[in-house]
Amino acid sequence: MNHIRSDIEAVEKNTALYDEKRFVSRVEAIDFIEFNVIDRIEGLLQTNHASAELAAWKEAAESVKRRLEAIDHALFQRLRADIRMGGCTGTTFKTLVEDYVRPDASGRRQQDGSGYDSLDLFINGLLLTQALPSETKSREPEMVYYQQTPARIIFELAEKAQLTEDDAFYDLGSGLGHVPILLNLLSGATAKGIEFEPAYCDYARACAADLNLPRVEFINADARAADYAAGTVFFMYTPFRGRILQDVLAKLRGESQSRRIRLFTYGPCTSHISEQSWLMRIDQHADYPYKLGVFSSR
Ligand SMILES: C[S@@+](CC[C@H](N)C(=O)[O-])C[C@H]1O[C@@H](n2cnc3c(N)ncnc32)[C@H](O)[C@@H]1O
Incomplete structure (x- = not known):
């Protein structure tokens, strides 16, 4: 006692x-x-x-x-x-967050067993203000369930993508919306999420509306059927596999005929995307799924 x-x-x-x-x-x-x-x-x-x-x-x-x-x-x-x-975006937002969850001298934060760290706890505290929604639609077998991208990977993505006013960023399979919301907060660029599950999409929309982020949009659609006409930078945290992944890559390849597009990936989909002849790999992490993969159309 x-x-x-x-x-x-x-x-x-x-x-x-x-x-x-x-x-x-x-x-x-x-x-x-x-x-x-x-x-x-x-x-x-x-x-x-x-x-x-x-x-x-x-x-x-x-x-x-x-x-x-x-x-x-x-x-x-x-x-x-x-x-x-509107008083906390870009470098102000990044510096503020890093002030609360500073990495150690080696540039790392202590991770838990699943690869998340204190930055994720901070971002969850900021963005997850409502009770988490349950899925309402049944997923096809090749559709991957919701799991959030570690926040440090989203910050790295914003750093490497260097989005400008002319970019339109898409997260394919955007879940609760963290990736587009953070990309917009960190860069100011237009950021959209495509999400199959309506309840996730509604949750993400409510979060962006609550933060007054008019350049963030969530579209409830299957990534195979979405319109990517203005997209220049795409992100996928392994949202689907097999035939669906092939179909969506074929769609992105079509988009790349009219302009250069960049594709950032995370998780097991990276190795499959490495095999696409229309994409050049521009990072150094060949065959390492849990690093950010960076590709550009030729
Ligand atoms: C691994 S999670 C990634 C979530 C989000 N990108 C993030 O990092 O926070 C995959 C997401 O893709 C969605 N998804 C699966 N298949 C899809 C499809 N065909 N079209 C759109 N979204 C899909 C799932 O509902 C899930 O929310």
């Missing part, structure tokens, strides 16, 4: 955690309180250790957790208001 009390007090007295800028330390502290303290108390409460003292410690732990979460809540509300007013 004593270590429970000292664990709670250690977090409570760590004043650095109440500094808004210490987002990553706060994430770790909230996890610690949730999994090492509250879960442990609940385990004890279930195994005959029910006591008023334990219940009081549980309440104290929940109260510390709520105080820490309130700091992040206020931070994201303020940041969303700044974005809405």
